[in-house]
Amino acid sequence: MYRVQKSLALLLSLATAIGGSVVHDDDSFQPDHILRVTAQNYTEACNTRYSVLVNGTSPGPELRLKEGQVSWIRVYNDMKDDNTTIHWHGLTAFTAPFSDGTPAASQWPIPAGHFFDYEVKPEIGTAGTYFYHSHVGFQAVTAKGPLIVDSKDDPPFHYHEERTIILSDFFNETDKKIIDGLTSTNFTWSGETGAILVNGKSRQATNSTGSCQLASICIEPGLSYRLRFIGATALSFVSLSIESHDVSIIEADGHYTKPLNTSFLQIGSGQRYSVLLKAKSEAALKKAGKRQFYIQITTLERPKTLTNYAVLHYSGGTPADLTTVPSSPPLPTAKTVQGWLDYKLESLHPDHAFPTLNExxxxxxxxxxxxxxxxxxxxxxxxxxxxxxxxxxxxxxxxxxxxxxxxxxxxxxxxxxxxxxxxxxxxxxxxxxxxxxxxxxxxxxxxxxxxxxxxxxxxxxxxxxxxxxxxxxxxxxxxxxxxxxxxxxxxxxxxxxxxxxxxxxxxxxxxxxxxxxxxxxxxxxxxxxxxxxxxxxxxxxxxxxxxxxxxDPVDAGYLTYGGSAYGNTTHSPVVRHYFG
The missing domain is CATH 2.60.40.420 (Cupredoxins -  blue copper proteins)
Incomplete structure (x- = not known):
């Protein structure tokens, strides 16, 4: 019976695989997206550190793919000395075999001065919220960006607009110093998170000077919004609440859920949630006497609790105040809810593939x-x-x-x-x-x-x-x-x-x-x-x-470090197009 199960599973897997063809990705080849990885001094949260960036920013640009559709993403390693890769966090196994972006596991890393063409194909039924990040060393603390997979059909929930909110950490020390400390016999901890950044922005109450600002999420009164939260933190496990607003969870990690109302989210590194937010009416805003509300983000399970903020701002009034940080939290300080959402969050559609204990x-x-x-x-x-x-x-x-x-x-x-x-x-x-x-x-x-x-x-x-x-x-x-x-x-x-x-x-x-x-x-x-x-x-x-x-048998250019599957200024890569 087991051999029959294995044979059926392999046939199903082979039915989805396409041998593809070997292509010289020369100047006539146009990738769908281009990402360039660099290392340079970069300012976040009123501090400057030497950081690995994607297209010169952190987070990098938002990528939008479509389920069932092949996309090519060219990643240039413009750093002088370090390797890099990009991992498409949450995309399932239906990528080309060398496109998962994991050095030492599924591919040789991209050497300095080289580039690699990633072929990705999100599965039908996996429209949702993802992100990309380097999988080398500590680079992902800054080398990352949002990735959205759009449905080939209309989404199952109605909303007028959407906003992407990516959370990340700030550390004062460089990636190299952090790694050296963590791996040394003279162990040195990285230090705790210095700031929780929202879309790359953060400001502390202690920042009396400096040009850094709180992130602003701007919305219109009376509309409904899909807020896509991405937990791209390095260390922080956070609780997040929006002052005077509740939300309804509709997606987790690329799968639609039955709506679940909640006043807060707990987001660990790597997790993503989409929620529906109904914006207040003009009458409700007038009654509240303000058009700006704080998004409160609190770290959990750490020796010291850090609370940072972003702003939910309604258009039509005065500009958002992005420099004033609350002297005390407007919401109660969050505590960990152990097992949050366990046995409560369910798929929107029945999943008949769930394996029972007997299987x-x-x-x-x-x-x-x-x-x-x-x-x-x-x-x-x-x-x-x-x-x-x-x-x-x-x-x-x-x-x-x-x-x-x-x-x-x-x-x-x-x-x-x-x-x-x-x-x-x-x-x-x-x-x-x-x-x-x-x-x-x-x-x-x-x-x-x-x-x-x-x-x-x-x-x-x-x-x-x-x-x-x-x-x-x-x-x-x-x-x-x-x-x-x-x-x-x-x-x-x-x-x-x-x-x-x-x-x-x-x-x-x-x-x-x-x-x-x-x-x-x-x-x-x-x-x-x-x-x-x-x-x-x-x-x-x-x-x-x-x-x-x-x-299918793989081309030799994938099997050596810096092989012919990796392009540089002197030659274009020889690439297998697995999906045709």
Whole structure:
């Protein structure tokens, strides 16, 4: 029966794959979008730091794609010394195999002075809110921008206009100094977030001088708006509320939801939500006596709480005041709601593909905790992962035969928990249905805990909830009887307390995944500091034959660093157009 399931799953996957053709992307080739990555001094929040930028700004320009339609995005690495990539955060596995943008996993990074043409094709039914960012080192703190996938049909909800609101962090130290401190035997923390930026803008109450301003979200009285919130922070897990306005959630991570009314949002790094906001009428504004309301953003689960603001401003009156910062919060200071939205948020349309417990072929439990040895690291099942391991990208090694997927799978199965400690990967066969449990544990030294926004590349997962203590499959299945899990690509592993006993369980998050698309996919905490400190792992879906069958034999230019698939000033790239 299992072989039949695998064969059917592979046939379905192959039905979507197109061999494409090898094309010389010369001057006659016109990409749909062009992004240029640079490094330079840049001013945010009344401070200047040396930062990696996209098209000279942070955030970079908004990209708009259409579901079911192929788009080519050319990324130039205009930096002098550093590699880069761009990852299309939340887009599913139906990109070309080397277009996920993960160095050491699915592609060689783009060398300085080179460019790479990414081919992306959002799936039908995944219209929604996404973003792009570098996946090298700490670059994503500034090298990012919004990405919107428009529906081929009218959206299921009516609204007059939309606004995109991207949240990010500011750190005083440079990327290099932060990484050096985090990875040194003389461990040095990055410091806490200096500011929460909204669309690249922030101002503190202490900024008595300087030209920085609060971000302004301008709306018209009486209209309805779709607000697209993007959690592009490096570290911060935030609570966000709009003074005197409630909203209704209609989308999470690229999937429409049944409307859910709320007075606040909790947004972890990597998460996205769309909400509907009904603007006040002129009569209501006159009664309120103002046309400007604060958007209050508060950090959660950090040693110190930081509250920053943006402005929701109604047109038709005096210009927005973007320099006055409240001396005290206009709204109550937020606290973490553990398990927010768990078992409450549901898909707008029935999802008959949700795998039941009976369909699960294997459960993988991933224990995560911090450890202090010669330096401070984060471990998954006893191992950390950094970009220097492996020495070449896994996907490249699969194509060249250097990585034996059959041996990796047998070792992982024989060890009992599905993890191959030699390659530090979790392999799975096409047709399997995995239940993946992230189990939070107290730090080995003092039992300390943290909250983690876990993100999966490749196929979206079904989020089947979370809770305190240790995962109990039977108890959770009872809770699922009254809930229809959403597909997500980033969800929160809560900590439930600041400390517990060393290695004691304190919080879990569980997913279910149908293994349908061959490839190499990163699964990781989306806090940049934690990633640098080893909180990443890799899932290999399918064996070598599955990978090659899904995408055809690959061209040699993809298999070497700076190969012919990467263009520069002397030659155009030789690129496989996978979708024709």
């Amino acid at each position: 699960v072929t294997r459960r993988i439990i991933i224990d995560v905790h911090q450890n202090v040895s010669d330096h401070v690291i984060w471990l998954q099942n006893g191992y950390d992962w950094v970009q220097s391991f492996p020495q070449s990208p896994y996907l490249v090694d699969i194509y060249t035969g250097k990585l034996n997927t059959d041996e990796v799978y047998q070792r992982a199965i024989s060890r009992g928990h599905g993890f191959d400690n030699i390659t530090r990967t979790f392999p799975a066969q096409i047709g399997e249905v995995l239940e993946i449990v992230w189990q939070n544990q107290g730090t080995f030294t003092n039992g300390g805990l943290d909250a983690h926004p876990f993100h999966a590349h490749g196929r979206h997962f079904y989020d089947i909830g979370g809770g305190d203590g240790e995962y109990n499959a039977t108890a959770n299945e009872e809770r699922l009887k009254s809930s229809r899990p959403m597909q997500r690509d980033t969800s929160m592993l809560y900590r439930y307390r600041e400390k517990t006993k060393p290695l004691a369980p304190s919080g879990w998050r569980a997913w279910r995944v149908r293994v349908t698309d061959a490839g190499v996919w990163m699964f990781h905490c989306h806090v940049l500091q934690h990633m640098v400190m080893g909180m990443q792992t890799v899932f290999i879906f399918g064996d070598r034959n599955d990978v090659i069958a899904q995408s």
